[in-house]
Amino acid sequence: MTEFLPEGRRLAYKENTAALQSARTLMQAAVSGAILEASCTVCDAEHNMHVDLGCMKGIIPRSEGAIGIESGATRDIALISRVGKPVCFRITKIDETGSEPLAILSRKxxxxxxxxxxxxxxxxxxxxxxRVTHLEQFGCFVDIGCGIASMIPIDAISVSRIVHPANRFSVGDDIFAVVKGRDQGHICLTHKELLGTWQQNAERFAVGETVPGIVRSIEDYGIFIELAPNLAGLAELKSGIKVGDCVCVYIKAIIPEKMKIKLIIVNCCDDGCVPLEAPYFITEGHIDRWVYSTPDAPKYIVTDFSE
Known part of the structure; x- marks a missing residue:
């Protein structure tokens, strides 16, 4: 639903810029109940958010800053952290009692x-x-619409394991995710199911190719190298290699029935090249069940959304 976009996505829309042109267009937006967006310039000592509307100043009282602020379920950092960033709101009234008109807004x-x-x-x-809002060791926080927050746990970001969500995302990235369920009223998300199955990813590579990859873990029996977010192969141990290195690897074998790719490390990539980025294989609609594994693989990896 385009009317409930993550904050920052609406800012340049022509409907949004048109509504912020004058006091008259703002009043029309107030009457229609339109959701608008503009930048928060200051969060004052009382944690009221001051918003630059262009044609006049606006203010979001602390109590109207977010769902849960008054009850304490949402902490005030949710308001403070929006300074310098777009915020969405509805106009509740335009106060003309002062020397200049002031728009009273409600993000809540x-x-x-x-x-x-x-x-x-x-x-x-x-x-x-x-839209990615911030990253923690344990997961990626996102805005799923109008500043409503959700999180993707680190182990749900991709099949290929990463040490930190920053290995996959940056703040401000627009991404897709899948609703996993609810926890105490909050939406829980997952992401790896959109990045393709083992077979879909493996079909993008061929035996005999030399391609870039990222070292994700080093074990006693070999080095796991990510070729794509949902695909990794195993190379023999080699000295001087560390986790996070970009390496060039020769694809020695692709074995679908075992979900294995055998690699040989050719050299480190000093220019910092990165693996081929995997596109989203799905970006809309609904998934009932996702099976990552190949039919004969000994390890069965599945997500059942119908449970």
Missing amino acids: AAQEEADREYVSKLTPGDIIGA
């Missing part, structure tokens, strides 16, 4: 509408758009 009202009309209707398996 926009979030409540998004929750009621969009988020509450999401079901496990639904594919949605999101």
